[in-house]
Amino acid sequence: MAGATYDVVVIGAGPVGENVAARVVRGGLTAAVVERELVGGECSYWACMPTKALLRGAAALRAARQVPGAREAVTGELDVAAVLRRRDEFASYWKDSGQVSWLDSAGIALHRGQGRIAADRVVEVTGEDGTTTLLTARHAVVVATGSSALVPDIPGLRAAAPWTSREAAAAGTVPGRLAVIGGGVVASEMATAYAALGSKVTVLARDGVLPFVEPFAAELVTGSLREAGVSVRSGAEAASVTRNGNGTVVVTLAGGERTEAAGERTEAGGERTEAGGERTQAAEKRTEPGAERIEADELLVAVGRTPNTGDLGLDRVGLEPGAWLTVDDTLRVPGVEWLYAAGDVNGRVLLTHQGKYQARAVGDLIVARAGGEPVATPPSVPYPQVIFTDPEVASVGMTAAAAEAAGLRVRVVDHDLAAVAGAALHADGYRGRARMVVDEDRRVIVGVTFAGPDVAELLHAATIAVAGEVPLDRLWHAVPAYPTVSEVWLRLLEAYGL
Ligand SMILES: Cc1cc2nc3c(=O)[nH]c(=O)nc-3n(C[C@H](O)[C@H](O)[C@H](O)COP(=O)(O)OP(=O)(O)OC[C@H]3O[C@@H](n4cnc5c(N)ncnc54)[C@H](O)[C@@H]3O)c2cc1C
Ligand SMILES: NC(=O)c1ccc[n+]([C@@H]2O[C@H](COP(=O)([O-])OP(=O)(O)OC[C@H]3O[C@@H](n4cnc5c(N)ncnc54)[C@H](O)[C@@H]3O)[C@@H](O)[C@H]2O)c1
Numbered sequence: 247m248a249g250a251t252y253d254v255v256v257i258g259a260g261p262v263g264e265n266v267a268a269r270v271v272r273g274g275l276t277a278a279v280v281e282r283e284l285v286g287g288e289c290s291y292w293a294c295m296p297t298k299a300l301l302r303g304a305a306a307l308r309a310a311r312q313v314p315g316a317r318e319a320v321t322g323e324l325d326v327a328a329v330l331r332r333r334d335e336f337a338s339y340w341k342d343s344g345q346v347s348w349l350d351s352a353g354i355a356l357h358r359g360q361g362r363i364a365a366d367r368v369v370e371v372t373g374e375d376g377t378t379t380l381l382t383a384r385h386a387v388v389v390a391t392g393s394s395a396l397v398p399d400i401p402g403l404r405a406a407a408p409w410t411s412r413e414a415a416a417a418g419t420v421p422g423r424l425a426v427i428g429g430g431v432v433a434s435e436m437a438t439a440y441a442a443l444g445s446k447v448t449v450l451a452r453d454g455v456l457p458f459v460e461p462f463a464a465e466l467v468t469g470s471l472r473e474a475g476v477s478v479r480s481g482a483e484a485a486s487v488t489r490n491g492n493g494t495v496v497v498t499l500a501g502g503e504r505t506e507a508a509g510e511r512t513e514a515g516g517e518r519t520e521a522g523g524e525r526t527q528a529a530e531k532r533t534e535p536g537a538e539r540i541e542a543d544e545l546l547v548a549v550g551r552t553p554n555t556g557d558l559g560l561d562r563v564g565l566e567p568g569a570w571l572t573v574d575d576t577l578r579v580p581g582v583e584w585l586y587a588a589g590d591v592n593g594r595v596l597l598t599h600q601g602k603y604q605a606r607a608v609g610d611l612i613v614a615r616a617g618g619e620p621v622a623t624p625p626s627v628p629y630p631q632v633i634f635t636d637p638e639v640a641s642v643g644m645t646a647a648a649a650e651a652a653g654l655r656v657r658v659v660d661h662d663l664a665a666v667a668g669a670a671l672h673a674d675g676y677r678g679r680a681r682m683v684v685d686e687d688r689r690v691i692v693g694v695t696f697a698g699p700d701v702a703e704l705l706h707a708a709t710i711a712v713a714g715e716v717p718l719d720r721l722w723h724a725v726p727a728y729p730t731v732s733e734v735w736l737r738l739l740e741a742y743g744l
Contacts, residue, residue: 247378247379247380248377248378248379248380249379249380249381249382250278250355250357250379250380250381250382251381251382251383251384252276252277252278252355252381252382252383252384253270253275253276253277253383253384253385253386253616254266254267254270254275254276254277254278254383254384254385254386254387254388254612255277255278255280255361255369255381255382255383255386255387255388256277256278256279256280256387256388256390257279257280257361257369257387257388257389257390257391257558258279258280258281258287258361258389258390258391258392258554258589258591259279259280259281259285259286259287259345259349259356259390260286260287260288260289260290260390260391260392260589260590260601261286261287261289261290261589261598261601261602261605262287262390262392262588262589262590262598262601262602262604262605263279263281263287263388263390263391263589263605264279264285264286264287264345264348264349264354264605265602265605265606265609266388266390266588266605266608266609267279267349267352267354267609268352268354268609269605269606269608269609269610269613270609270612270613271352271353271354272609273609273610273612273613273616274613275385275612275613275616276355277354277355278354278355278356278357278381279349279354279355279356279357280357280358280359280361280369280371280381281356281357281358281359282358282359282360282361284340284341284342284345285342285345285346285349285356286338286342286345287392288392288393288590289598290337290338290342290345291337291338291340291415291416292337292411292412292415292416293411293415293598294598295336295337296333296336296337296415296416297411297414297415297432297435297436297439297634298336298634299329299332299333299335299336299337300329300330300333300415300436300439300443301435301438301439301442301634302332303324303325303328303329303332303442304324304329304438304439304442304443304636305634305636305699307320307324308636308699309673309699309700312673312674312675312676312699313673313674314674324442324443324444326420326443326444329443330417330418333415337415337416340416357371357379357381358371358373358374359371359372359373359374359379360372360557361391361558362557362558362559362562363387363558363559363560363562363563363585364380364559364562365562366563366584367382367383367384367387367584368380368381368382368383369381369383369387370559383584384616385584385612385615385616386584386585386586386612386615386616387584387585387586388585388586388587388588388608388612389555389558389571389585389586389587389588389591390587390588390589390591390601390605391553391554391555391558391591392553392554392589392590392591393551393552393553393554393590393591393596394410394551394552394554395410395411395412395547395548395551395552396547396549396550396551396552397410397547398427398547398549400427400484400485400486400487401485401486401487402486402487402488402489403484403486403487403547405487405489406487406488406489406495406545407489408427408487408495408544408545408546408547409544409545409546409547410546410547410548411432411436411546411548413546414432414436414439414440414546414548420440420443420444420445421440421445421542421543421544422445422446422543423445423446423447423448423541423542423543423544424437424440424445424446424447424448424542424543424544424545424546425447425448425450425495425497425540425542425544425545425546426447426448426449426450426545426546426548427450427452427484427497427545427546427547427548427549428449428450428451428452428546428547428548428549428550429449429450429451429452429453429454429455429456429457429480430456430457430458430548430549430550431456431633432546432548433449433451433455433546433548434449434455434456434467434471434633434635435633435634435635436546436548437449437471437476437478438471438474438634438635438636441471441474441475441476442474446475446477447471447475447476447477448476448477448479448540448542449471449476449477449478449479450479450482450483450484450497450499450540451478451479451480451481451482452481452482452483452484454468454480454481455467455468455471455478455480456633456635456639458645459633459639459641459645459695460641460645460646460681460695460697462660462679462681462695462697463639463641463679463695463697466637466639466677466678466679466697466698467633467635467636467637467639467697468480470635470636470637471635471636474636482499483499483500484497484498484499484500485498485499485500485501485537486498487545493543494541494542494543495541495542495543495544495545496539496540496541496542497539497540497542497545498537498538498539499537499538499539499540500537501537551590551596552568553568553569553570553571553590553591553593554590554591555567555568555569555570555571555591556568563579563582563585564581564582565579565582570591570592570593571587571591571592571593572592573586573587573588573592573594575623575624575626576608576611576621576623576624577592577604577607577608577611577624578611586608586611586612588601588604588605588607588608589601589604589605592604595629597629597631599629599630600629603624603627604624607624610622611624627713628642628643628644628692628693628709628712628713629642630642630705630706630708630709632702632705634702636699637677637678637697637698637699637701638696638697638698638699638700638701638702639695639696639697639701640695640696640697640701640702640704640705640708641693641694641695641696641705642693642694642705642708642709642712642713643683643691643692643693643694643708643712644683644692644693645683645693645695646658646681646683646693648693649683649685649692649693654685654686654687654692655685655686655687656683656684656685656686656692657683657684657686657742658681658682658683658684659681659682659684659738659741659742660679660680660681660741661679661680661681661734661737661738661741662678662679663676663677663678663679663680663696663697663698663701663731663734664676664677664678665737666731666733666734666737667728667729667733668728668729668730668731668732668733669698669731669734671729672699672700672731673699676698676699677698677699678696678697678698678699678701679696679697679698680694680695680696680697680698680734680738681693681694681695682694682708682738682742684718684742688715688717689717689718689719690712690715690716690717690718691708691711691712691716691718691721692712693712694708694711694712696708696734698731700731701731704731704732704734707724707732707735718739718742718744719744721735721739722739722744
């Protein structure tokens with residue numbers, strides 16, 4: 247059996263694993279990554295990049311149509327084939343040669359195959375041809391194996407071979423009718439994308455659309471999905487799924503979807519028109535005779551993620567296969583001094599940029615420990631996120647509800663984005679809203695949410711204000727340029743009373 251020894255062995259070469267390895271090499275250690283699929287991970291080929299490429303064409307078209315002068319120059323419809331071609335390009339045609347060259351140039355060794363912990367500090371790599379290699383780590387093994395789409399135990403669902411985010415991101419054709427189970431980030435972004443690409447989309451959002459963002463942002467997204475022709479069914483829960491002989495898929499809704507008590511009876515095939523949000527009554531997961539059925543050509547399941555820890559040899563170190571890897575503040579697995587976990591697999595924040603932040607932190611920690619230097623625990627930072635729906639939802643830190651639940655003395659300040667000169671110039675009929683959540687005891691901002699067209703690029707200023715805990719009296723002197731959408735900062739601070 248072949249073998250090799252490195253200072254650090256990283257299992258998983260997604261964005262997080264790559265960055266851990268790069269950071270420890272930069273710190274003077276040697277590193278190898280183990281990858282069973284494509285170097286670059288979910289983000290590069292089936293998540294961030296291809297999904298944003300699917301969304302971008304329609305967003306650019308919408309933007310042009312909102313500006314007289316440009317609008318008249320738009321004479322055609324979205325070119326679906328061109329959008330899919332550009333998506334293919336952004337997914338590097340599902341080939342990882344570019345990322346492998348980058349690993350080479352960074353001095354990181356690559357071992358292809360399934361990595362499993364075989365013993366203390368030892369990772370066994372099983373290649374596609376069945377050959378095995380034992381990699382020994384002098385200092386640390388880092389698990390960066392990411393996550394996969396969760397397929398819930400709904401009768402008939404697995405047998406119906408639904409799309410997960412992977413198939414939605416990589417599809418070569420656009421289904422005529424797409425049903426979506428879920429209302430979170432993947433469901434909302436893919437409903438936006440596929441509606442623009444021409445699908446008739448139905449979203450079965452059991453817990454509402456984007457239930458974890460500020461409610462005004464969720465309402466704007468829900469309203470705009472409906473305007474785009476999407477049937478948004480807040481409160482609807484799938485009870486069973488069947489794939490017919492002709493290839494179509496049928497989702498039968500749980501009996502609890504019938505909401506006569508709340509006066510919202512839904513007829514088969516009918517549309518609900520109430521604003522999205524809360525469930526109106528506790529839905530019982532049970533199919534009643536005559537329960538409503540949704541038929542579609544394809545079904546996307548988007549109800550969250552499950553960690554890639556099922557076949558990782560975790561039992562060798564007394565850990566539970568299939569579970570999220572719990573870590574301490576130094577991203578080390580408690581009780582196993584040489585084992586770390588970063589990125590999606592530790593379940594802390596399932597976002598690429600935040601996983602890469604963890605990667606830099608864990609890389610530096612391993613280098614410091616290897617050199618016997620003092621270890622600085624990375625701070626717990628508020629994280630930013632952009633949801634690329636129409637409108638975009640860009641947020642950092644806490645929502646008002648989360649800040650209140652955390653026991654802070656909170657003041658919430660809202661402003662209509664359309665009332666800012668820069669937004670009016672940006673697009674006719676601009677619709678959007680901004681909220682800042684202030685911790686009154688410290689007079690610092692603990693959360694910001696923008697919802698509106700093209701607000702993604704506004705977010706980093708908010709991240710600096712929140713992560714930097716910039717006092718409001720100091721922030722007042724950060725003057726936004728006129729006439730930009732960023733002038734909303736001035737309006738928010740004025741509304742606060744500065
Ligand atoms: C549809 C979708 C869109 C998204 N969009 C965004 C976005 O716009 N912005 C954003 O910040 N985040 C986004 N995310 C989240 C983002 O994709 C993840 O947070 C990110 O990919 C996590 O990186 P990671 O390196 O931890 O894991 P992954 O990217 O999952 O990489 C893990 C790697 O480990 C490999 N692996 C797993 N087990 C083993 C093993 N035993 N041996 C060897 N190799 C193994 C896998 O093959 C994979 O290559 C999106 C997610 C989805 C599903
Ligand atoms: N732009 C971005 O940053 C981006 C884009 C896509 C995904 N992601 C990340 O990927 C992760 C996964 O996204 P996701 O949308 O799968 O998960 P999610 O956690 O965003 O949303 C899952 C939703 O499914 C609902 N749900 C759970 N079980 C259900 C069931 N049985 N039936 C119906 N609904 C059910 C939940 O209420 C929740 O709203 C997220 O953590 C997200 O941050 C990020």
